[in-house]
Amino acid sequence: MSLRYAVLGLLAERPASGYELAQMFEQSLQRWAWYARHSQIYPELNKLAEEGVITVAEEGARGRRTYALADSGRAELREWLLKTPETPVVRDESTLRLFLLPTLDTADRRRLVEYARAEAEQLGAEIEVIIERLDGWRTPERPITFGRLAAEYGRLAYQAQREWADWALERMDKPARG
Structure with missing residues (x-):
């Protein structure tokens, strides 16, 4: 169901073709929030257009369509x-792996936590670059840019992952009390 709202949300930012939406998923959402293939996006666009929550704003060469969010789509997205x-x-495979770490020996546990x-260090650095770019697009009329709040959430999440890993590595070296 969230593909529907991801598409509506992207179209709330600006009208786009199916190809452009696929690029947005690939470049922005796929790695950080939501994954969708071309084969999922186009049927969803057709369904949303049939329902009238998006409209075909423009038709171009080779059947290219640019879609725009209709008022009813904006209302649905808001709701x-x-x-x-x-x-x-x-269903978070990374967290499941952390949950099951005690099944491994100390060396393997340490390797996975490291x-x-x-990973948190690398992805955190990537998010910092994105944040810098997003902050460069701010204007007085638009003090918060599309994706900026989510990027900050990601920055803080990777910071927490790094802090957790440091905490876990320190605990692995200490014998249990008792």
Whole structure:
């Protein structure tokens, strides 16, 4: 269901073709928030257009269509954003691996936690570059740019992952009390 709202949200930012939306997923959302293939995006666009929540704003060569968000789509997106989510079913492979770390010997545990720390360091650095770019697009009329709040969330999440890894590595070296 979230593909629907990801598409509506991207179109709230600006009208786009299916190809442009696929590029936005690839370049912005795929790595950080939501993954969608071309084969998923185009049927979703057709469905949303049939429902009237998006419109075909322009048709170009070779059947290229540019879609825009209709008022009803903006209202639906707003309603979804403001609705308190139900308790989500989480499928986070990285967290599951951390949960199961005690099944490994100390050397393997250490290697995985060090990897988690290095990954957080790398991805945190990538987010910093993105944040700098997004902050460069700010204007007095638009003090917060598209994606900036999510980028800050990511920055803080990777900071927390690094801090957790440091904490975990320190605990692995200490014998249990008792």
